[in-house]
Amino acid sequence: MRVAVITGGARRIGAAITNMLLDDGWAVIIHCNRSVTQARHLIKRGRGAIVSGDLSSDEELFRIIEKIHDHELVESAGGIDLLIHNASIYNTEDFATVTPQELRRFTSIHLDAPFFITQGLVPKLKAKNGCVIGMVDTSWNHAWEELAHYTATKGALRQLIVNLAGELAPEIRVNGIAPGAILAASWEKERFAKILEKVPLGKAGKPEDIANACVFLGSYLSNYITGQVLNVDGGMLT
Numbered sequence: 001m002r003v004a005v006i007t008g009g010a011r012r013i014g015a016a017i018t019n020m021l022l023d024d025g026w027a028v029i030i031h032c033n034r035s036v037t038q039a040r041h042l043i044k045r046g047r048g049a050i051v052s053g054d055l056s057s058d059e060e061l062f063r064i065i066e067k068i069h070d071h072e073l074v075e076s077a078g079g080i081d082l083l084i085h086n087a088s089i090y091n092t093e094d095f096a097t098v099t100p101q102e103l104r105r106f107t108s109i110h111l112d113a114p115f116f117i118t119q120g121l122v123p124k125l126k127a128k129n130g131c132v133i134g135m136v137d138t139s140w141n142h143a144w145e146e147l148a149h150y151t152a153t154k155g156a157l158r159q160l161i162v163n164l165a166g167e168l169a170p171e172i173r174v175n176g177i178a179p180g181a182i183l184a185a186s187w188e189k190e191r192f193a194k195i196l197e198k199v200p201l202g203k204a205g206k207p208e209d210i211a212n213a214c215v216f217l218g219s220y221l222s223n224y225i226t227g228q229v230l231n232v233d234g235g236m237l238t
Contacts, residue, residue, distance in 0.1 A: 001047075001077040002026045003128075004218065005068055005121070007055065007113065008087030010035035012183055013135075015042060016207030017084060017214050022046035024215060027073050031055075031064060031087065049073055055087055055113040056105050065120035079127030082218040085114040085134045085157070092146040103149050110153035115160060118174075126171040131218050134161045135210075136176045138233050158229060165227030173226040177213050180205055180233025200235035 004021050008014045009030035019042060021028050027047040030039045039050045051067050053060035074080055089109055093102065114134055118125075125132065137154040144151055158176060165174040181195045182205045196204060213232050216222055 001073075002081045003029065003073055003077040003079070004082040004084065005029045005031070005080055006084040006086055007031040007117070008033075009084075010039035010042060013179065013207045013210050014086045017086065017211040018042050018048075019045060020208065020211040020215055021082075022048060026082070027077065029068055029071060029073060031068075033087075047073075056108040061108075061113055061116060062120075065117055068117075069120060069124060074124055077128070079130065080121055080124040081128045081130050082214075083118065083121060083125060083130065083132045084214060084218075085117065085132070087113060088135060090150055093149060094146055095148045098149045103153075106149050106153045107156070110150075111156045111160065114157055118164060122168065122172070125168075130172055131222075132161075132164065132168075132172060132174040133214055133217055134158075134174075134176045136161070136178045136229055138178045138180050138231060138236060140178070140229075161229065162227050169226060173217075173222070175217050175222070175226060176229035177210060177217070178229050178231045178233065179210050180231070180236045182207060182210060182232075195236070198236055199233070203234065205232060205234055 004026045006014060006017055009018045010032040018028050018030055022045040029049050029051060031051050032039045033054050036052050051064055053064045055061055087109055118132055134157050136158045139151040140158060161174050161176040168174060181199055209232050213230055
């Protein structure tokens with residue numbers, strides 16, 4: 001049995017990844033915060049479980065890690081094959097008005113949670129020669145207006161991926177995925193349209209495009225790939 005763990009796995013891109021893994025025969029442990037109803041609907045498609053909690057709370061974070069580590073699906077499979085750090089928060093905010101509390105929340109979800117979840121699950125990942133995937137961003141090396149708090153924390157996750165790829169090899173592979181213009185928030189339609197103008201393929205991507213990348217990086221087809229970030233962006237960075 002192949003076991004995958006995904007944070008933020010109940011909505012939007014996370015739901016697409018969960019659906020594809022379940023359809024491919026994986027057992028999936030879905031982390032979510034408030035989207036428990038959506039998670040319950042997803043696991044009707046196959047074998048899975050739900051672990052809920054707020055990743056920005058240290059107490060809840062370490063409770064989540066313990067629950068996944070000792071979960072019966074993990075025990076029966078002999079470990080974890082795939083860990084996907086998909087949980088993310090996103091909003092625009094003028095640099096001058098970002099508060100310490102807001103920046104800490106972004107850091108806790110985009111950096112602290114992937115750091116400590118991976119740390120806590122290393123033995124289970126090593127047992128299956130597993131793979132870790134972190135969802136970063138196409139903002140790397142670009143200036144994005146009113147997104148310093150978001151891009152800085154996603155950039156930190158990108159560096160963590162590179163570092164862990166070296167530290168955890170050869171037993172565990174670690175890679176990243178940088179989604180491009182996939183899903184627009186309701187409040188950013190105009191910004192999203194401007195981004196699409198820069199996409200050579202001339203269209204927005206679908207959540208399933210990211211799910212396909214996850215399945216690839218979590219499979220034997222990528223056995224010789226680690227420390228890389230796969231841009232799924234319609235050529236936006238070219």
